[in-house]
Amino acid sequence: xxxxxxxxxxxxxxxxxxxxxxxxxxxxxxxxxxxxxxxxxxxxxxxxxxxxxxxxxxxxxxxxxxxxxxxxxxxxxxxxxxxxxxxxxxxxxxxxxxxxxxxxxxxxxxx
Amino acid sequence: xxxxxxxxxxxxxxxxxxxxxxxxxxxxxxxxxxxxxxxxxxxxxxxxxxxxxxxxxxxxxxxxxxxxxxxxxxxxxxxxxxxxxxxxxxxxxxxxxxxxxxxxxxxxxxxxxxx
Numbered sequence: 711x712x713x714x715x716x717x718x719x720x721x722x723x724x725x726x727x728x729x730x731x732x733x734x735x736x737x738x739x740x741x742x743x744x745x746x747x748x749x750x751x752x753x754x755x756x757x758x759x760x761x762x763x764x765x766x767x768x769x770x771x772x773x774x775x776x777x778x779x780x781x782x783x784x785x786x787x788x789x790x791x792x793x794x795x796x797x798x799x800x801x802x803x804x805x806x807x808x809x810x811x812x813x814x815x816x817x818x819x820x821x
Numbered sequence: 822x823x824x825x826x827x828x829x830x831x832x833x834x835x836x837x838x839x840x841x842x843x844x845x846x847x848x849x850x851x852x853x854x855x856x857x858x859x860x861x862x863x864x865x866x867x868x869x870x871x872x873x874x875x876x877x878x879x880x881x882x883x884x885x886x887x888x889x890x891x892x893x894x895x896x897x898x899x900x901x902x903x904x905x906x907x908x909x910x911x912x913x914x915x916x917x918x919x920x921x922x923x924x925x926x927x928x929x930x931x932x933x934x935x936x
Contacts, residue, residue, distance in 0.1 A: 744924065753825075753911050753927030754864075797864070799925075808854075808879060809913075809925065811864040 712737045714800050716812035723819050726787045731815045733798035734780040743781050745774050746797040748814070754797055788819045823848045827912050827928035834902055834935055842897040842931050844912035850926075852915045853895040854879070855887065857908040858930075864911070870895055902935040909933075 717732045735743065742761050746754035758767040760776040767774045771792060773784040783796055795816045799809040825846045834840055846853065854869040856879075866879030870889040884906055886898040895914075899906060912928040 746927075751909075751930065751932070753913075753929050754925075756924040756926065759924055799864075808866050808869060809864075813861075813863045 712800070712802055712810055714798060714810050714812040716796075716798060716815050718815060719813065720816045721818070723785075723788055723817070725789055725819055725821050728784070728786045728788070730785070731783040731796055731817070732780060733783070733812055735798075735800050736779075737800050737802065737810070740800065742801055743776055744799045744801070744809070745781070745783055746799065748795045748797055750795075757796075785817070788817075790819050790821050793817055793819045823926065825912055825914050825926050825928040827910075827931050830929065830931060832931060832933050834933070836903055836935055837901050840899050840902060840933075842899075842910060842912075842933070844895045844897065844928060845893050846895075846912075846914040846926070847893065848914060848916075848926065849892065850914035850916050851892070853889065854913045854925075855885070855895070855897050856911045856913065857881065858911065859908050867897070867910075899933075902933075904935045907933060907935050 714735045742759050744759050745757040748754045758774040763778045765776050771786050775782050795814040797814045799811045802808045828843045851872045855867040856864045858864045865881050867885050868879050868887040870876045873892050876887050876889055889895055910931045913925045915925040
């Protein structure tokens with residue numbers, strides 16, 4: 711069964727304290743993995759797409775990496791404005807391009 | 822500005838009263854989809870459309886209808902809403918690409934309460 715699991719469910723950091731979020735997946739024929747940021751009451755905002763193991767993408771304090779079984783979102787020296795829920799998702803192409811989402815990691819960065 | 826627009830943002834209705842949530846995108850995307858988001862359950866797909874006049878069920882289609890008569894619009898219809906359809910709804914669109922799927926753009930959401 712296709713599945714996406716994120717950990718931890720919640721993460722509290724002090725400003726400047728770097729950490730990583732994990733997204734593990736079991737899908738047949740991975741064709742990409744997406745990371746999104748979601749602020750409370752708002753729609754998910756696209757961050758990155760990773761297509762193959764070993765690939766890395768960066769945006770400001772965020773860096774996403776991909777292996778054959780999981781993806782990590784590394785947050786370097788976070789700021790309070792990085793507080794949000796981070797979602798990863800995998801497209802399932804034999805089902806019309808459906809996205810399967812993980813449950814998300816709720817990140818809180820305190821000043 | 823490239824965007825997905827949903828209306829209304831907030832809606833309180835009574836059980837059984839038909840309603841429509843509109844969704845429109847200005848990016849000429851082929852693929853559109855509706856999701857609902859509930860605490861502890863995450864985002865779940867309701868319906869999707871791969872192009873005009875092509876729609877199919879997602880994971881939780883019961884109680885919902887959709888139509889895709891134009892490329893830009895993908896309304897969600899609740900013909901007889903029930904309290905278990907109280908949720909936060911998102912419309913999303915993307916360029917349809919068999920190889921990668923592209924990045925999905927989400928609307929701002931519609932918070933629906935059925936009493």
